[in-house]
Amino acid sequence: MVEAANDDTYLLRPVGRVVSPLTDAASAPRQGDEGSPTAWLIFDAPVERALRDLRVGAELLVLTWLDRARRDVLAVHPRGDESRPETGVFSTRSPHRPNPIGLHRVWVLTVDGLRVQVADLEALDGTPVLDVKPVLGAVDER
C-alpha cells in the first residue's frame, strides 16, 4: 500500500474579497439558495486578466477561505441541530473542517471591471476569495 506523506503544506493567496451585508455567522443563511442577499466580489488588480470573460447571467462556483471557521473540528451536528447525530465533517457542509474552503454556486448579476455582483452567496463580508470556476455543462458543450 502507498503511504500518505503529508509533511508539505501549500500557501493560498486570496484573489479578492466578498463585500456583503452578511456580517454575522449566526444570522447568515446556511446555503446560498436559502435567502442570501446580493453580494459583490471585489478582485485584486493582478488577476484582472483571469476575469475578463465573466458575463452577466453566468453560473459560477466561487471558492472562498472561511476565515472565521475552526480547523480542529472533525464532527458536528448537521445544521447546528443537536437533535441530529454528530456527523463527520466530510459528510457535511459545515464551515468547520481541516481546510475550511467554502464552495458557493452563484449567478453573475453585474460585471464592472474588478467588481462582480452575484446572487446566492452566503459568505460573510470580508471573506477571502480563492478561485472562480464555471459550472460545467454537458460533456459535448465543454
Next chain:
Amino acid sequence: MVEAANDDTYLLRPVGRVVSPLTDAASAPRQGDEGSPTAWLIFDAPVERALRDLRVGAELLVLTWLDRARRDVLAVHPRGDESRPETGVFSTRSPHRPNPIGLHRVWVLTVDGLRVQVADLEALDGTPVLDVKPVLGAVDER
C-alpha cells in the same frame, strides 16, 4: 467602495493523497466523467473522525491541490485547443490558475478505514487531497 486588502495568506495542510494509475497530465482525462479510472483516496490518521460517515454509493465533491499546475497563468486556450480563443482562467476549468484547487465530483465505491475508493476522479497519482464535501440535495433534504 471597499478596498480589497490581500496581504494575508493561508496555509493548506493536506488531509490525504490520491492513489491513481494516472501519472501523466498529458494523457489524463480533462474531466472526471470523460474516462477516468477508479482511484483511491488515502487519508491521514488524524482526520479519521471526519471520514466516519462516508458510505458506499455517496456522491462527493473532492477538493485537491493541483500541485503540478502553474499559478502564474491567467488565460488559456480552453481544453488546450489553440483554435479556441484565449479565455480568462476564471471562465475555464484549466488546472493552471492563481490558487490551483481541483474540484472533482466522484462516487464512493469502497470504504476501508482510511482508504476510500472512488469512480470518476481525473486527478493525478500523488495529488494532495484538501477536503471532501457531500453533494447537496434539495433544500428540504439537508
